[in-house]
Amino acid sequence: MNRHALTDAQWSAVSPRLPQQRGPQSERANRNFIDAVVWLATTGVPWRDLDANFGPWKTVYNRFRNWALRGWWNDLFRGTPVEEKVGSILDATIVRAHQDSAGGRGGPAANGLGRSRGGFSTKLHAVVSLHGQPIELRLTPGQQHEATIAEELLDFVHGDHCLADGGYDADRILEALHERELNAVIPPSRVRKHKRRIERDLYRLRYKVEVFFHHLKRHRRIATRYDKTAACYMGFVYVICALMTLA
Numbered sequence: 001m002n003r004h005a006l007t008d009a010q011w012s013a014v015s016p017r018l019p020q021q022r023g024p025q026s027e028r029a030n031r032n033f034i035d036a037v038v039w040l041a042t043t044g045v046p047w048r049d050l051d052a053n054f055g056p057w058k059t060v061y062n063r064f065r066n067w068a069l070r071g072w073w074n075d076l077f078r079g080t081p082v083e084e085k086v087g088s089i090l091d092a093t094i095v096r097a098h099q100d101s102a103g104g105r106g107g108p109a110a111n112g113l114g115r116s117r118g119g120f121s122t123k124l125h126a127v128v129s130l131h132g133q134p135i136e137l138r139l140t141p142g143q144q145h146e147a148t149i150a151e152e153l154l155d156f157v158h159g160d161h162c163l164a165d166g167g168y169d170a171d172r173i174l175e176a177l178h179e180r181e182l183n184a185v186i187p188p189s190r191v192r193k194h195k196r197r198i199e200r201d202l203y204r205l206r207y208k209v210e211v212f213f214h215h216l217k218r219h220r221r222i223a224t225r226y227d228k229t230a231a232c233y234m235g236f237v238y239v240i241c242a243l244m245t246l247a
Contacts, residue, residue, distance in 0.1 A: 004042045005035045006243070013246050017079040019072055036060050038243070041236040044220025068235035077137075077238035080245040084129035085203070087185065088163025089209040090168060092125040092146035094215075097225040104228035111230040114141025122225050122238065124185055124213075125149060127156045130163075132208040132215075134241040138229050153178045161185050161199075163206045215241060 006014065011031055018030055033082070047179035050057035067073055097113055097120035104111040114120045121142025127135040136156035138149055150173050154162065162177055163185040169192070177184045185203050188195045217223035219240050227233040 004039045006031065006038060007107070010243060010246055013080075015244070018074050019067070019075060024074060026033070030224060033060065033063060037064060037236070039071070041240055042220045044224065044226070045083055046226075064235060068229075068231040073235040073238040077242045077245075079136075080242045082129050082133045082135050082158065082245060084131070084133075084135070085132055085158035087163060087183075088135060088157040089128045089130065089206055090126075090146075090157075090164040091128070091206075091209040092123050092151060093213045094142055094199065095122045095124055095217075095225050096120070096122045097122050097142070100220065101225050101233075104230075106229075109141055111228065112139035112141055112233070113145035114143040116143055120225075122233070124216075126209065126212065127153050128209045128212050129158060130205050130208055132212045133245050134212060137234070137237060138239065139234055147173060150178060154180055154218055161202060163203060165206065165210075212244075216242060 012036075013028065014034065015030065018034070019033060020026070026160065032054060036050065037060075039051065039054065045060045047057050050060060054060055070246075090139075094120065099120065102108060102113060104113070109165050113120055114122065122140045123140050123144055123146070125138040125140065125146060126146070127137075129135055135158060136153055138153065142148065146228070147168050149172055150164070150168055150170075154173075154176055159179070160181075161183045166187045166189050169189045174184055174186075185198050187203070188196060211224075216237070219236070221236050222240060225233050
């Protein structure tokens with residue numbers, strides 16, 4: 001259990017951004033709660049199997065869900081600044097969803113769940129710095145193409161360059177990049193008659209986003225989605241991304 005807990009340095013950086021609780025035991029209770037969330041995200045165990053040292057699972061679940069609905073996990077992630085002067089990377093990854101993740105209030109689409117031949121899935125879109133630190137995140141149904149929300153994510157690109165794979169090579173995305181005075185580092189698709197040149201040395205850094213997804217999916221509750229609602233699933237994603245930015 002201890003190897004999944006926050007270090008003292010991480011706790012010192014995270015604690016000021018948490019909602020303040022009253023009482024002399026508030027700091028200890030907050031740290032124990034965050035440790036429980038990290039433990040759940042890493043091990044992927046069901047809520048009912050939460051280690052008893054963290055307290056009653058229902059209490060931890062209710063508090064986690066309450067924070068997710070209020071957007072406090074989102075605030076924790078956004079409270080961790082990322083500095084990037086050169087450029088950012090756009091990409092997305094498929095996350096398989098457990099059959100029990102269906103049935104959330106609002107329906108599958110509202111909770112970022114889609115169907116494919118392999119069953120339920122969800123797609124996590126990310127803007128990542130050239131150092132592999134997450135800047136912005138979005139959740140959509142698994143079958144939705146990553147280019148459909150690319151323009152929305154361009155507002156969060158840091159630096160002068162936007163790196164992405166050939167799946168983002170669309171005229172409307174290139175026009176949106178031009179309007180934002182961003183340089184497109186996107187390889188042209190095979191169907192384009194006029195092949196534009198890109199900065200190959202810079203494009204090689206696109207692997208950083210793959211490294212980011214790799215480290216993120218080391219946490220089993222993120223690699224496989226068990227949560228019914230998008231808010232709860234993204235709550236785990238936000239916590240781990242905030243800690244990754246602090247690393």
